[in-house]
Amino acid sequence: MVVPDARVELEIGGVQVDVTDHVRHGTRITHTRGRRNRGGRAEAAEVALTLESPGGLYDNRNPRSPYYGQLGRNTPLRLSVESGVVALQVSGANTGARASTPDHASLDITGDLDVRLDATLDNWLIAGDNIDVSSVQLAGKGNIFTPDRSWLLITRHGRLQFEWSATGATTIETASTVPLPVPSDRRMAVRVTLDVNNGSSGNTVRFYTAPTMAGPWTQLGAPVVTPGTTSIFASTGPLRVGLGWTGLAFQGSSGSIHGFEMRSGINGTVVASPDFTAQTSGASSFTDPQGKLWSTTNGAEITSRRIRVRGEVPTWAPRWHLSGNNITAPITAAGIIRRLEAGREALQSTLRRRIPSEPSCVAYWPMEEGEDAVQAYSPFPRVPPLRTVGFDFGADNSLVGSDALPRLTGGAASSMDALVPPHPATGEWMVTYVYKIDAAPATATKILEFAVSGTVRRMIVTLEPGGLYARGYDADGDQILSVGGGTTPAFYATWNRLEVLARPGALPGQVTYHLGWIDVSGGGHANVQTITATAGIVTRIVTKWDASGDGQSIGHLGVFNSQNTLIYNGADDGFQGEDAADRIIRLTGEEAVPMSVGVGETTLMGPQRPGQLLALLEEAEDADGGRLYELSGRLALGYQPRVALYNREPVLTLDYGQLTQPFEPIEDDSVRNDITVSRQGGSSARVRLDDGPMSVREHPDGIGPYQEPVTLNLFHDGQPEAIAGWMVSHSAWDEYRWPRLRLLLHKYPQLVPQAVAVAEGDIIRIVNLPDHLPPGPLDLMVEGFSETFGEREWTIDFVCSPAGPWTVGVAEDPVLGRADTEGSELTVGVAAGDPSWAVSTTAGPRWIDSAAFAAMFPFSVTCGGEEVTVTAINGTGTTQTFVVTRSINGIVKAHPTGTRLRLTHPMRAAL
Structure with missing residues (x-):
């Protein structure tokens, strides 16, 4: 293996173009990523190099260049290295990337099945409540769009899952009874067996794991037994690895796939066994020992190269000598964090972002205008502004899911009026908004009126001493509907949501009208009435208050042609109580930023206020204490929950003699042993380290107090104390710090396969330390790294922090489950x-x-x-x-x- 063997490719016109030969000799390629120091933020990955540009070859504005007009801002760049280990490389960002073999009679197994996969993936487990987000396809046979489904192997919600169909249409789903234990180096083999007839009038699925395809196999949890015998549909679709069924919203595998096996019968005859490690790097197809022809598709590659970074070139600045010769193009490609940091405006309130995402929303007025506004605009292009009188805009900022909203101050002159554009009639509609009314009125007060094109032409909602009522009037002005009832104290002096909706009744020709209110913090009330009518559509909002309406705060008025009463849920209170992982997944999903979030319980958060996307992601990172980073194999973010960093095994083990000197420790006072954690808008807790060499005691019993205040966006006042204690235990960890670890891979090429697998959050172990140092082994957590490629040089400098603070107790573990003496x-x-x-x-x-x-x-x-x-x-x-x-x-x-x-x-x- 040649070391180094760095390759630089630009994506030009949708094709990866190898430009390595134009990288200027005598200069180096530098690559940095992750955190530059202990406790810092993850910074954008960068690849810096200089291209020779003969004749202006890499000048986007040069019409003589074959790349004219194709080298614009953010041209994708890929840096890869030779690892010496061949595998199938797939990217979950491209849901079509896979290796597949066509249907064959031997693959149409309808009875017992045994499937095995050996892979190193960065997305084995993805967090999230949404199955489309949290599911990762590993392998499968069949198609999704026709009744041609056979079987599918995926991970979902942290567990291994197997689905199959006996009919080709409906599927049977089974999942492992315990989570999938992904090792620190992310390589593992998984296996599933299906016994279609277990002899007890049922079928049985068993899941297994192993270090590699060679085993030994360990059963994962308990067998999953389903009543009734079954079979597997003989699909005509291909067998796929790295993907299961095309057309699924689930992402594909991302990383390296080493091998796959499919057997007819449990431990039965092997019918397909592609060994990707045995293929020639660069091959696009091969035949396995069972005669199956395997081909790569949609960006999947059989290669021994490992991608170190995918980035974008934001700036092109051609340079040349005064003579007109020696033309170059110095470039620096950056990871996705750079774009997220640059020029992005603050995200709007959770309600303002959430409501327009509902397809059935036909008109919407947020009412988050500034204090000098005289009307409320709509973010929908065909919806006219809401004309207002007597609105004091920006007066009430107490709803955490919104920017400041208006308060009525115009007495009997307060009003709002807007046309709702024509839209399809669906037989149902809904009008809703959020409001706060301080106290019950002494007399009946109109709070909402709107026009409809159905049997009910005018709907008026009034708040009366006896309750809340909606009354409907026909084209002649006669009342034909009255729905409502009493309120409770929760209706007043707090934010609520009013809902008025129509939906089909139980019988043809009937419409059920619903009037309800929902307390933002929970609870509510509803009344319904069904009449013979047609629903029509909402055509106009026209409401005039009397003087008793003064002091009412309102906002986020929406008109829908469906009865989706859930669209406001969560957003109205800023998603309070949402855990950090779900917040990261939701935010990046809303902004279409690729994200991979590891599985693990994360901290419950307080309300999401308006803010820049990256700042909101870092707010979640701070609350949970995990690691936000960039994936190397694709232009995407990743997040490792705090609990996913506990008790990790080393990915790379080095002998002290393999390190480049100086490898020097620091024992300094960059500690915090007295930390106060405050909850935004809530209480605080202070934790001090009172005993030991890093304590607040004065020398020689300690180092004296080092204080730090920290404010976090947390859900409740019970959280700060535990978090402060955790922070103190980390910051005041009593151990040498080893900020930098330098490794010369051109000197130790045998380390390349393990070294290129090291990512942020991984552990490097150093053994055989000399006698002048504390005895090892020494475990260090990688915070980031920088590497340099020269003609005969490949150097990596790892930014490290002590791994010891991440070792936590495990109940009943013979080592980690033992309490210490006081x-x-x-x-x-x-x-x-x-x-x-x-x-x-x-x-x-x-x-x-x-x-x-x-x-x-x-x-x-x-x-x-x-x-x-x-x-x-x-x-x-x-x-x-x-x-x-x-x-x-x-x-x-x-x-x-x-x-x-x-x-x-x-x-x-x-x-």
């Missing part, structure tokens, strides 16, 4: 090699004894920097005798009386 020390000093220690407990419960807790031995403790294995403890008092195996970490020394003992791996509570 305080213990040597009663009597011990010599080097002494296997018997007298230990006194100075605070809290004593240590366990081996007579009563034999199954909990051995375990590891550390004393004076020496790690020992405790094989037995004798005695049940506060002074006990430890039997130990010495020098587990290579430290050989004597320890004086009073030396403290602690568990080597104490259980730390997770947030």
